[in-house]
Amino acid sequence: MNWSNLLTKVLPVINRPQECPACGEAFACEIGLQGCWCSAVKVSASTLETLRSKYKGCLCRSCLEKAETSVVFEK
Numbered sequence: 300m301n302w303s304n305l306l307t308k309v310l311p312v313i314n315r316p317q318e319c320p321a322c323g324e325a326f327a328c329e330i331g332l333q334g335c336w337c338s339a340v341k342v343s344a345s346t347l348e349t350l351r352s353k354y355k356g357c358l359c360r361s362c363l364e365k366a367e368t369s370v371v372f373e374k
Contacts, residue, residue, distance in 0.1 A: 315327065315328040315329075315330065316328075317356065317357055319358050319359035319362055321358050321359070321362040322359060322361070322362050324359050326357075326360065337357065337358075340360065340363045341367075342366055343367065346366050346367055350366055
């Protein structure tokens with residue numbers, strides 16, 4: 300077992316409850332050694348720029364996954 304795998308099993312994952320600014324749903328930002336689940340969702344730089352100008356904070360997984368095809372969210 301390598302050090303990275305060992306540390307991910309030993310170190311805690313910080314779970315921050317949040318509300319998605321796009322849809323209003325509650326979700327958890329799970330920050331750990333390997334980052335949050337959102338780092339696995341691939342979004343283009345232009346989409347990220349649009350989302351950052353439109354929303355403060357993190358989006359839920361569903362909205363983030365939809366963002367690449369449609370960055371127009373209304374709340």
